[in-house]
Amino acid sequence: MRPPLLLVPGPVPLHPRVQEEFAKPALPHYGDAWVKAYHEMVDLLRYTWSAPRARVFPVLGPGHAGIESLAHTFFRRRDRIVVMDNGFFGDRMREVLVAHHLEVDVVRSPWGAGPDVTGIRKALARPARALVVVHNETSTGVTNPLREIVEAAHEKDAFVIVDAVSSLAGLPFPFEALGIDGAFSASQKCLAAPAGISPVAVAPSLWESADENDAEGWYFNLFTWDKYEREWGDWHPTPTTISSNLFYAVHRALVLVKEEGLEARIARHAKMAARLREGLRAMGFRPIAPDDLLSNTVACLAPPQGLPAADVVRRLREEHNIYISGGLGPLRGKTIRIGTMGTQAEPDVVDALLASLRLIR
Numbered sequence: 001m002r003p004p005l006l007l008v009p010g011p012v013p014l015h016p017r018v019q020e021e022f023a024k025p026a027l028p029h030y031g032d033a034w035v036k037a038y039h040e041m042v043d044l045l046r047y048t049w050s051a052p053r054a055r056v057f058p059v060l061g062p063g064h065a066g067i068e069s070l071a072h073t074f075f076r077r078r079d080r081i082v083v084m085d086n087g088f089f090g091d092r093m094r095e096v097l098v099a100h101h102l103e104v105d106v107v108r109s110p111w112g113a114g115p116d117v118t119g120i121r122k123a124l125a126r127p128a129r130a131l132v133v134v135h136n137e138t139s140t141g142v143t144n145p146l147r148e149i150v151e152a153a154h155e156k157d158a159f160v161i162v163d164a165v166s167s168l169a170g171l172p173f174p175f176e177a178l179g180i181d182g183a184f185s186a187s188q189k190c191l192a193a194p195a196g197i198s199p200v201a202v203a204p205s206l207w208e209s210a211d212e213n214d215a216e217g218w219y220f221n222l223f224t225w226d227k228y229e230r231e232w233g234d235w236h237p238t239p240t241t242i243s244s245n246l247f248y249a250v251h252r253a254l255v256l257v258k259e260e261g262l263e264a265r266i267a268r269h270a271k272m273a274a275r276l277r278e279g280l281r282a283m284g285f286r287p288i289a290p291d292d293l294l295s296n297t298v299a300c301l302a303p304p305q306g307l308p309a310a311d312v313v314r315r316l317r318e319e320h321n322i323y324i325s326g327g328l329g330p331l332r333g334k335t336i337r338i339g340t341m342g343t344q345a346e347p348d349v350v351d352a353l354l355a356s357l358r359l360i361r
């Protein structure tokens with residue numbers, strides 16, 4: 001049997017050139033070669049975030065390490081934070097920020113719907129330190145339009161922090177052009193690298209707003225990362241050990257983004273998502289969100305009547321060695337979720353899945 005085809009909405013199959021890097025013997029996380037690679041990584045992250053002026057950090061950890069580091073560095077106990085929640089990961093943002101003893105106000109809209117812009121404006125009528133939003137809600141396959149809500153927040157002097165975990169390098173995410181203040185992602189999604197690095201971007205506006213003496217903690221405090229980059233930059237630019245295999249694998253993945261070109265890569269995601277949707281619709285699967293909000297990196301669909309979602313997931317795995325995901329939260333047992341991220345957004349991959357689905361349909 002061929003190896004499993006991983007079509008869950010992250011992690012995704014490693015590109016062979018990334019796999020090759022990941023499998024190399026371990027190297028030290030300091031010294032001339034490392035410093036050169038680290039600075040290349042910083043440049044590549046700025047390119048991938050479309051944020052030439054941002055500070056960027058390859059924070060070790062899953063995507064959650066990104067929001068943790070932004071909260072430790074830029075929020076202070078009892079700051080008021082407005083969270084936009086229209087799915088599982090919006091609610092997860094609430095949970096993380098409450099754990100930081102922040103005063104969190106949630107503006108909810110139903111799963112599958114877009115942002116409640118009126119509700120956000122109302123919530124921002126009271127002073128808030130920041131608005132936190134998930135760009136691409138991986139639980140529902142909705143891409144939340146950002147422009148209007150960024151403007152609404154800035155009109156009220158609130159910073160905008162964005163979860164771009166399932167967006168970066170797959171969806172248009174013009175960090176600087178949109179005026180986003182802080183964002184984080186994860187290496188195992190559209191970058192098609194192993195899980196374990198959360199790329200974080202911070203605009204000068206947010207960076208300069210914080211007093212480093214008030215930041216909490218050490219490791220997830222980005223002022224610590226900044227200090228080591230400045231003071232140890234010529235031999236050991238990060239505060240701690242970094243797995244060289246992971247680091248070089250993510251570095252290679254970012255080189256591949258640059259080689260392909262960000263625009264071409266985003267266009268490839270859009271094309272493959274459309275190909276998948278068309279095939280699924282022809283079999284009677286229905287996206288749960290309106291057409292104008294459909295994500296190009298994750299599809300969330302209800303199966304045709306008489307075909308339970310759990311059976312689709314199980315039969316693809318057992319009979320075809322293909323892994324997709326089921327629904328989360330209220331969508332559990334009702335939907336399937338399929339990733340078209342990085343290496344998944346290829347015609348032969350999409351067609352292989354559609355062919356297998358036709359057999360179990």
Ligand code: PLP
Pocket residue numbers: 009010062063064065089134136137138139163165166186
């Ligand atoms: N935010 C979004 C939108 C996600 O899709 C995920 C994971 O799927 C996360 C956050 C959490 O990422 P991680 O599990 O890498 O911490």
